[in-house]
Amino acid sequence: MKLSKKSEYGLRALLELTLVHGKSTLQRHQIATRQHIPIEFLEQILLALKRAGILSSRRGMKGGYTLIKSPGEITLGQVIRILDGPLAPIGCVSKTAYQKCGDCPYADHAQCPVQHVMGSVRDAIADILDHYTLNDFASGHRKE
Amino acid sequence: MKLSKKSEYGLRALLELTLVHGKSTLQRHQIATRQHIPIEFLEQILLALKRAGILSSRRGMKGGYTLIKSPGEITLGQVIRILDGPLAPIGCVSKTAYQKCGDCPYADHAQCPVQHVMGSVRDAIADILDHYTLNDFASGHRKE
DNA sequence: ATCATTCTTGATTAACTTACTCATATTAGA
């Protein structure tokens, strides 16, 4: 049930970008020093987020990274799915990346007790993270 | 956010023991074949659960494993903590195994946005798993 | 007592994942 460093760093990097959103861009070394993230690892993370359409970048002098969407439209759930994969504790209860469990002894999957509990765990996690935006994150509390 | 095979196997093994609880004991090979679990790996899991005081065992002919407590008193949260460690997504929000995050740039930990969200995720997970007993698990739904 | 059966313990391992690092592009601005 762990959040990887990759996701943690990713969230912290996006936090910095949220704080300056609309005002300026940030370069990787600025993000790295502000959040104590190893710079080369941070780079990979930023590029993954870029490929996923969450931020854009410019090279050369005056280059840097910016959020491409408004921080109110990006949820932590989206970010963690990009960097860590599905939120679900096991593949067979994932809604965004379902995978059937090969060795499950329950022919009728709906009867599997593991699937039953883990389904509710997944829903509880997703309910929080898919409604928690970068704005909520930056202000320290969820809106609504 | 993954549940390990170890915990999954552990839960499925305890399910079998719950089904025969009060009636008979089960040997490791019975559990292994009923739930398609590699037998030597299962053994490690059963012994960990034994050391944790959840089940007892007898050697020799007519040996086997039994639940030492009533299935209504054992929660999935307990089992997963034994086999996988804390439920919390990051150490700094664990209530049963707190660990401060060394590189966190927030001097005042209560101000850390990551800690804030992950705290509620932890609570949501624990709220489900710490109230879900082996009885609920075996019958496929939570009591209350 | 002895033997087969079953749990017990500890060591070992192959494959995978995590968290990086490094080298080498490529692009943009001065």
Place this chain on the structure above:
DNA sequence: TCTAATATGAGTAAGTTAATCAAGAATGAT
């Protein structure tokens, strides 16, 4: 064209997961 920045891909050390193996110790049956 020189320099500051991002881009890309390969490589790696350490740790975790999911087992496997071998040898020991307790129990019951004969």
